[in-house]
Amino acid sequence: MRYLKYFSVQLKRTLRLAVGVFPTAMLLFACLGAAAWFLLNQGPLAERQQKYQIGVVGKIDDTYLGFGIYAIQTLDVSRFMVDFIPMTEEEARQAFRNDKIAAYIKVPEDFLDSLIYGRNDVPISYVASEGQKGIGGYLMEELAVVVSKLVTSAQGSIYSFQDVIRDYGDASQLGEWTDEINLQLIENVLARTKLAELTELGLSKGLLMRQYYFCAVVLLYCFLFGISSASFFLKRNEDLGKWMKMRGIGAAAQVLCEYGVYLFMMMACVFLPLIGVGIATKSFAFLKTKVYMDEILKALVPILIMISAMHFMIYETVRNPVANLLLQFLGVIGMGYVSGYIYPASFFPKGIAFVGSVLPTGVALEGFSGAMLDERSGMAFGLGCLYVTAFLVLAVLMRKRMIERDNG
């Protein structure tokens, strides 16, 4: 009876606190949602086909280079993705800074000579990032290697041919034959993708990028909710804990009652905005998933049980509010990073990917993304149960320690 009374008092307290916690949580939800929407629909991760504007600085009216660029613009498969725009270096820098172009290349004056004479010692520079290089920068690098291999191998083929003809054949025919082999190689370059035959098995390759990041953003919100709900924890009265123990409500009962109430608050703060978004987007139609809204929300229940237990454990262990805030944030962002909330987990080496998958953030992502595909992960569920037990046991032990702490 007393436990029930304690539970209802905590519930009443939480409803009062919710007046402050709910708007904070909604602000966080809105920020996360806006950032995700922006990145997926407007920013560099936008899935829709968009033509990338690439600035070209330098002399390109030379027949070979100009022809090459013309060929790419009109004949190559990449013509649907890339637009080359000639400009001066200053224009290119400004345009790049103002995000009018995705990148620009600088063709040095003696580049063509170096290419024609086979020295290849004057490279084309490209500028694709201003600060830290993002994923796009690494892909540009790989693309640069692709183009390099195509050009140098074609070049090698032509010069080797010329070299042989000079030694063994009729050098007077060299010009005409060079044009012939050159055109053949250009044709081959433009048709290069036909070298591989594609077979699709028609199996789901896993989550679509928007589904994946939807899961990551929702879970990030859940994990960060611990910061929004700080007032639930930090305004606790330590003396109250001791008193409760004296009146027969020990550390375990206190933690479990408070946890139950916190879980209820967390579910309200997570489900309400998600239901709102779900209704506004016709059951998350933008996700293009076969799973309905209720399944998506149901999948979150065990995850929220784990996350709220984790918050409890953190607040019981680190009572200093400032250190708690820093640690929570470091923890969530750090764990989220290695678990694949920013880069997909498959990007990481095996070791990091494994660690990321067994962390609470990884377990949550595995569980939630599995639900999106209508698959269930036994391992994630098992690990989740383990975490809940461990977190709550630790929270109880910390509460007990706090209650029994010497104060004179």
Add this chain to the structure above:
Amino acid sequence: MVWCLLTEKRLLKKISYVAVLLIVPFLVFGLRQAASREAGMMTIGLYTPAEEGSLSDALLERFMEEKSVLRFLRYETEEEALEALTGKIVDAVWILPEDLEGELVKLAEKKMVRPVARVVEREDDVALTFTREVLCSRIFPELAYQTYVEYVDRKLDGNKPEKEELLERFERIQRKGNLFRAEYLDGTEDSGDNYVMAPIRGLLAIWLVLSGFAGILYQKQDEINGLFDAIPERKRILYSFGMQAVVLLNGGVIYLVACKILGVLDHLWLELLLLLFLLLMIAFFCNVIGLLVKRMEGIGVLIPVMTLLMIAFCPIFIDIRKYWAMQSLLPPYLYLKALHGVGYLKYMSIYVVFGFFACALLNQIKYRR
């Protein structure tokens, strides 16, 4: 000065604060060790029925050895490779034929391009299209070679060089290396970090901002506890800066240690100068927010919002360049730009001056009431 020293003593007695400081270099070290292992944005399964020493085999070995954003796993049988594909261990499977050389000779003779390799995917998308470009770009040099051999054969009558001589000439003449060079806006060459570690510096800069906020929160806590009651109101901001200085210097030292572990401290004096500016910017940024937002709870609400804004709009994971005006208000943005563009130092100086006057003005307004 005494106040700063006592503040340092207080902070270092808080085990949780020290733990938060010390955890950072360990995490960076651990991540660096783990990140040095094999990784890739996508994983490709490789298979060929050809024997060892054949062209197909050599190509596959080259894939395994070359540095790439893709990760390659080689399989003994096609079934194994396809199982890995359906089991989502790999994103695609590339199968090279038994006699790749023969196939390419035929293509060169017929002057056409048709499939010689097989690519199997679960479901195609933009990213996998890109990986096929990588595959084709590796097969293409072999086709270019066969085209050259074919042309020599066709154009020469009588005396022709031997196969070995043709190969020798091709290998001698064909230049290795990249035709392209990645640069930053200031003309400096891109060092080519591992993509796993590349964002860490930006995240550390954000962590420094969080340290700045921690200083503000400690200071507000002290205010509530009455520590500043004997200090005139207008002078309290000096103590606030004192607290900030201590917290940020601690953070700065840890940041330098972490950067050393990352291996990015090439130009130490420049790094120190930029770090000093960053710390000043953070001090003013956090103090302005501390002056505008009275309560600790308010700052607690703002912290995750600010941090998310910084992660999204500072050049850490992606480089957004649209909202320069807003982005420049975030200290890590200018700092990360300045790392590869010393010209940004002037903007950082403007920020510091502006921040100083903003703090002074807000302090005057706050205590005039």
Add this chain to the structure above:
Amino acid sequence: MKLEIKDLKKKYGKKLVLDGISFSADEGTCVGILGGNGCGKSTLLSILAGIVRADSGSFEVTGGEKSCIGYVPQGTPLFEELSAKDNLKLWYDSQSLKKELESGVLKLLGVNEFLTVPVRKMSGGMKKRLSIGCAVSGSPKILLMDEPTAALDIACKENIYEYIENFKKNGGLILLATHDVHEIELCDKRYVIKDGKLTEWQYDGDLRKLAQWIK
């Protein structure tokens, strides 16, 4: 009814806070526990309240149950966000709450005056009176009070002194950890804890002797 404490010992880390505390107290008395800051007064009360376990030793309530012990800690263990009434509802059922408010201990403490006020808006005196009201909800026969009037104004103090007198008169036993002069004077017996040991102190009105003894 009698409270008997036998050889209680408690160590925190290397520090021996209580080193064989033994004494007894009868009903209808107020026993003062005195001593310097950090000497173990609150620890002793916490052990008797059942919050902390002693390393060795025991205590008994002859002629009563251990469950008849009430505890008013040094702080104010209340839910800040809730009103006085909500806090009381945790400890009283609706009937007994009504009865105590109308004519019982809560009326005596003057809790009626601020029943609907949220705790965070209350003054220190109001919080302390409310704490006492919550502590005595089970009609305890033994009341442990840890510096009940610290930092309160005179009017509030008088209120609580009156309550203590009343409690004693009704046959209750109070153990009072205190530094307050008037509270010391309220006590029928006084013990001093020093270096973990308990000694009875005969009060002759000269507090300077006590101060020297504690030093």
